[in-house]
Amino acid sequence: MALLEVTDLKTYFRTDDGVVRAVDGVSFSVDKGQTLGIVGESGSGKSVTCLTIMGLNPKRTAMSSGTAMWKGEDLLTATPKRLREIRGSEIAMIFQDPMTSLNPVHKIGAQLAEAMRLHEDVSKKTARARALELLKAVGIPRAERRLDDYPHQFSGGMRQRVMIAMSLINNPDLLIADEPTTALDVTTQAQILTLIEKLQEEFGSAVIMITHDLGVVAEIADDVVVMYAAEVAEKGGVEQIFKKPHHPYTWGLMGSLPRLDADVERLVQIQGQPPSMLRPPTGCRFHPRCPYVMPICKEVDPALAPVSDDPGHLQSCHLDEETKNREAAKLLAGMMAEAS
């Protein structure tokens, strides 16, 4: 049984302008020790998906349906008390912005110890020792002294490490990382990714990595979910998605990446802007921006269907498989040709 099994998750927000469909029928599962990458543009619903699982949406405006089975227990119907027990101990989350997710008026050591003492009945001393151990594990130099520093005394990369240390303090079974490296430099990003990989090996935790960087996904994910306009456009193993992409949106994402290993005169661009989720387009939500649009795309929303001869690879597009195989091969061949 999967560690986390999300089925047909929907989250709608009531706003003054109407109902925003932030997540609209998303399903995926994560196993122990596995890394799932969720990719998509801003506003595609990837963060809201995880906030819904964690029960962190504002109660007054958010409406959720579907199930998120965590070790056989539905997180969406769990009591707030039970969720508090799970959050931070069994499931931990790293937020995107390390500048705003630490409390500026408390010392790092106290914040780390609090995260532990909330969930376990340990003395302040033990908690502090554990905090120190983790700061060392995430590679903060002179950790003993830095326990008594305030967040503003740390650089961005260091703060993100503190966040990672905090999320790992109770040895979570699942770590949700919401764009953990977006605000960081490449060198720091490399440090953080190496760190997450190492910690995952050590503790055997599962990781959900939310990002818009396909490079990051290619490097650390085992499975990939590509989200577009609150829905899953494509999902599968990392090799399947990168070697045999089957959705025009995935092609667009891959083509729009400037790469270190290829010369391209013009990037393939996806025309237009992501749609407003107040009034999502009819039929396939990608059709207004899709270069392969057919009449059926405007009418019928394609279901997430398996790709034949490729078990575990799902996609939602009306194009026939022959065209898709041809276009995917063309895209990859183009990249190969440019690389050589």
Added chain:
Amino acid sequence: MAAPEKEMLRQTQLELKGDELLVVEDLQKYFPVTRGIIFQKEVASVKAVDGVSFAVREGETLGVVGESGCGKSTMARCIMKLLEPTAGSIKFRGQDITKLSRAEMRPFRREMMMIFQDPYASLNPRKRVGFIVAEALQVHKLGTEAEIKRRVQELLEVVGLNPEHYNRFPHEFSGGQRQRIGVARALAVNPKLIVCDEPVSALDVSVQAQILNLLKDLQRDFGLTYIFIAHDLNVVRHISDRVMVMYLGQVSETADRNDLYKEPKHPYTGALLSAVPVPDPTVGRHRKRIVLEGDVPSPINPPSGCRFHPRCPRFVEGHCDVEEPALIHRGGAVGHTAKCHYPLERWPMTEEEMARPGVASTAAETA
């Protein structure tokens, strides 16, 4: 270092050909760190830019990369004269603009424009798009009201916006569209040079591709010269002809784009390149990242000798931390300079090879 020596260095660095649009020599910008409330005493200075020299030829794109805090934005602001440089000279079309007053600067402001990083903060939320784009035209009194309006609508069309959006406010646009407004504003007075300070960092990849394509098209159509600042090496590679790598207020390497990416000479450039994630699972997973330890040191008190030495995988004690390397010609290609005592012999390199300067080359020779 003695003054005449430094003078010599500077001259060997810049080989001018005469067709340079912008020549920056030994640019410095120090910000004072003061103590005291009434009597402010200068106790130290942040050496944000510390001796940067380079030239940009007409029609080319110079990419500038480096981690946050390396001084690339401060440098851009100095070039635009938005900040007063502490020392050094900036020559635009052969004329020294370093010491010009605001009024004397005005004709030059038409020639050089800037595109800013954050399309949310760089557009006045209370002004209509038409006004924002037209402002520079009005300041420079380029045309009558009707002519300006026509020009603005034309510009909006050039950058791929609907000319009918003339009367809208910035909040009615998405991030990518706002950046297009920023581009239109920069283009309004027909500048020669556009300094782009991280113009695509705040955008999604698909929108980023749109803006990069737009910038390339505009360069082709209007013969623009860009200084393109970014921390994303993929983006810089895509758009630049030449690339300059900065570290802690100084230039660590400059080269033509292909030379820099195929044969980096400075260990810092090597580390940056190896840190970039590759969107290909088969390549990306089996490659060893060269992970730099620690953070960029403080520019108030930069490390002795080579500024990169505390983080450098090929640090040689007694040399790198004592003697500051000069930015001199390295490698085979013309115009490839690096500021390192022990430049990389080849690329790619593993971390172990990198840690032993000299070994890789002898191994290669014997093989």
